[in-house]
Amino acid sequence: MKYFFFFLFFSLFAVSEKVEYIELGSEIQDPVKIKSFEKVKPKNIILLIGDGTGFNQIALSRMAIAGYDSRLYLDKLPFTGISLTHSADNIVTDSAAAATAWSTGHKTNNKFLSIKPNKEVLQTLPEKLYRKGFLSGLVATSSITHATPAAFYAHVDNRYKEKEIARQLQGSSIDIALGGGKKFFDIDQENINYLYNLNDLPKDGPGTSKRVIGLFANDGIRRSEASPTQLAMTSAAIEHLLSRTSNCSGFFLMSEGSQIDWAGHDNDAKKMIEEFRDFDATIKEVIKFINKNKNTLLIVTADHETGGLQILKKSKNLIKVQWGTGSHTAGPVGVFSYGPGAENFEGTMDNTDIHNKILNLLSFSDLEDSSCKY
Numbered sequence: 560m561k562y563f564f565f566f567l568f569f570s571l572f573a574v575s576e577k578v579e580y581i582e583l584g585s586e587i588q589d590p591v592k593i594k595s596f597e598k599v600k601p602k603n604i605i606l607l608i609g610d611g612t613g614f615n616q617i618a619l620s621r622m623a624i625a626g627y628d629s630r631l632y633l634d635k636l637p638f639t640g641i642s643l644t645h646s647a648d649n650i651v652t653d654s655a656a657a658a659t660a661w662s663t664g665h666k667t668n669n670k671f672l673s674i675k676p677n678k679e680v681l682q683t684l685p686e687k688l689y690r691k692g693f694l695s696g697l698v699a700t701s702s703i704t705h706a707t708p709a710a711f712y713a714h715v716d717n718r719y720k721e722k723e724i725a726r727q728l729q730g731s732s733i734d735i736a737l738g739g740g741k742k743f744f745d746i747d748q749e750n751i752n753y754l755y756n757l758n759d760l761p762k763d764g765p766g767t768s769k770r771v772i773g774l775f776a777n778d779g780i781r782r783s784e785a786s787p788t789q790l791a792m793t794s795a796a797i798e799h800l801l802s803r804t805s806n807c808s809g810f811f812l813m814s815e816g817s818q819i820d821w822a823g824h825d826n827d828a829k830k831m832i833e834e835f836r837d838f839d840a841t842i843k844e845v846i847k848f849i850n851k852n853k854n855t856l857l858i859v860t861a862d863h864e865t866g867g868l869q870i871l872k873k874s875k876n877l878i879k880v881q882w883g884t885g886s887h888t889a890g891p892v893g894v895f896s897y898g899p900g901a902e903n904f905e906g907t908m909d910n911t912d913i914h915n916k917i918l919n920l921l922s923f924s925d926l927e928d929s930s931c932k933y
Contacts (some may be wrong), residue, residue: 562896563777565901576882577826577881578880578881579826579880579881580877580880581622581623581832581878582877582880583622583623583626583878584622584624584625584629585625586626586668588630588631588632589627589843590633590696591843591847591850592850593635593636593637593846594850596853596898596899596900600899600920601855601856601900601920602808602809602921603800603801603811603852604812604856604858604917605814605845605848605858606812606813606913607793607814607838607841607842607857608658608815608816608859609816609838609859609861610701610814610815610819610820610862610865611819611821611822611823611861611864611865612645612706612819612835612838612861612892612893613861613864613865614668614819614864615869615889615894616819616831617633617835617893618870619828619832619880620831620832620835621634622870624832631839632839632843632846633859634900636842636857637896637901638895638896638901638902638904638905639894639907640893640904640906641892641894641896641907641908642860642861642893642909642913643679643891643907643909643910644657644862644863644889644890644891645666646660646666646667646671647666647667647668647676648669649668649669650889651863651887651888652837652863652887652889653669653706653718653862654670654705654706654718655667655669655671655672655706655709655718657863658672658707658708658710658711658919659671659672660909660910660913661813661860662681662684662685662914664914664918665680665681666911667681670717670718671715672706672714672715672724673713674715674716681714683710683711684914685711685712685731685733685800685811687928688808689732689931691808691926691927691928691929692807692931693735693808693810693811693931694734694800694804694807695711695733695811695813696734696736696737696791696799696800696812696813697711697712697733697735697737697738697748697812698738698789698792698812698813699737699738699814699815700779700789700792700815700817700837701740701778701780701815701817701818702739702743702778702779703772703774705718705741705817707813707817709728712725712727712733713728713761721743725743725744725745726745728772729744734771735772736771736773736775737757737792738780739774739780740774740777740778740779741774741775741777742777742778748787749800750768751771751873752771753771753772753774754772754773754774755773755775757773757791757792757795760773760795762826762891779818782818786827788837789815789837789841790840790844790910793814793841797812797845801852803931806931807932808926808931813920814841816835816837816838818830818834819831819835820865822832824865824866824885825885826884826885828837828880841909842857845857847900849860849897855898856896856897856900857897857898858895858896859894859895859902860894860895860906860913861893862910863887863888863889863892864887865884865886865888866883866885866888866890867884868881868882868883869881869882869883869927891907899920900916900920903919904916
C-alpha cells in the first residue's frame with residue numbers, strides 16, 4: 560500500500576518535461592559600432608533586465624533569430640560577467656528579492672520589496688540618486704507595479720500588494736514609469752501626467768514639472784500592433800529623461816523585458832524568442848544611444864533563469880529543446896555591459912554587487928546633495 564501512495568504522490572507532483580522544436584533562423588543583423596571609453600566617467604546608467612533569461616534562453620534565441628554562427632546585439636557587448644542569484648531565504652530567488660538586491664544592495668526574502676528580512680525599510684537606488692540631483696525612470700512589459708520595477712520605489716512585505724505598490728509609485732520620486740497595470744491605480748493625482756497611449760508623451764520635457772506614469776494595459780502588456788514594445792517604451796523614456804536632465808547630475812533607467820519570464824513559466828519557447836527579440840532590439844537601440852552619448856553606461860542582466868531550459872540537438876533545420884520545470888531555477892545568470900566603467904562588471908559577482916558598482920562608478924559618496932531643476 561505504501562508503494563501505491565508513493566506512486567500517487569510522484570504522479571501528482573512530478574515535473575512535466577515539455578519538448579519543443581524550434582526552427583533555425585538566418586536573419587542578418589544590422590552592424591553596430593562598438594567603441595572604447597577611456598577617461599570617460601558615466602553620469603547616466605541604463606539597466607536592462609531580461610526577466611527569467613538564463614544562458615540557454617540567450618543561446619536558443621541566437622539560434623532561432625540569426626543562426627548559431629551569428630551573434631545577437633547582446634553578444635556585441637564587450638564585457639561579460641556572471642551573477643549569483645540566491646535570495647536571503649532561498650537558493651532559488653524570485654523577482655522581488657533579486658530586484659531588491661540591485662535596487663538596495665541588500666539580500667532579502669522572496670516576495671519582499673526593498674525591505675530587509677526583519678522588514679526594516681531599505682533605501683532604493685532612485686531614492687539615493689534623487690538626493691544627488693539624478694532623475695530615474697522605469698519601463699516594464701508587465702504591470703509597472705510588478706516585482707522588478709516595484710523594487711525601485713516600493714517598500715512592502717508582499718509583492719502581490721499591487722494597489723499599495725501603485726500608491727507608493729504615485730508618491731515616489733520616479734520621474735517616468737511606463738508599462739501596464741492600470742487596474743491597480745486610483746487616477747487622482749494632479750501632479751502626475753497619466754498616459755494611455757505612448758504617442759501622447761509630451762515632447763517638451765523641461766517645460767513641465769509633472770511626472771509621467773504611462774499605463775498601456777490593465778495588467779501586463781499583451782503583444783499587439785496597438786501595444787508599445789519594450790523598445791518603443793525604452794526609447795521614449797530615454798528621450799524624456801535626457802531632455803529633463805541637461806542641468807542635472809544625470810539619470811538612471813531600468814527597463815525590463817518582463818514576459819521572457821512568463822514564457823518560461825508557460826514552457827513556450829516560441830513566445831520566449833519573440834519576447835527576447837524585442838529585448839535584443841532594445842539593446843541595439845541603447846548601444847546606438849551610448850555611441851552618441853558617451854557618458855552613459857549599459858548593464859544587461861537577469862534576475863534568475865525560468866523553466867530549466869535545455870537545448871538538446873539539431874535535426875536538419877529544427878532545434879530540439881526541453882523544459883525541466885515551470886518555475887525558476889537556482890543557476891547563475893549573465894551580466895553584459897558597455898560604456899564607461901563597463902569593465903567593472905567582469906568576473907563572478909553577487910547580484911547585490913551591481914548596486915554597489917553603480918554607486919562607485921558615479922562617485923556617489925563624493926556627490927553633494929542637490930536637486931534636479933528642469
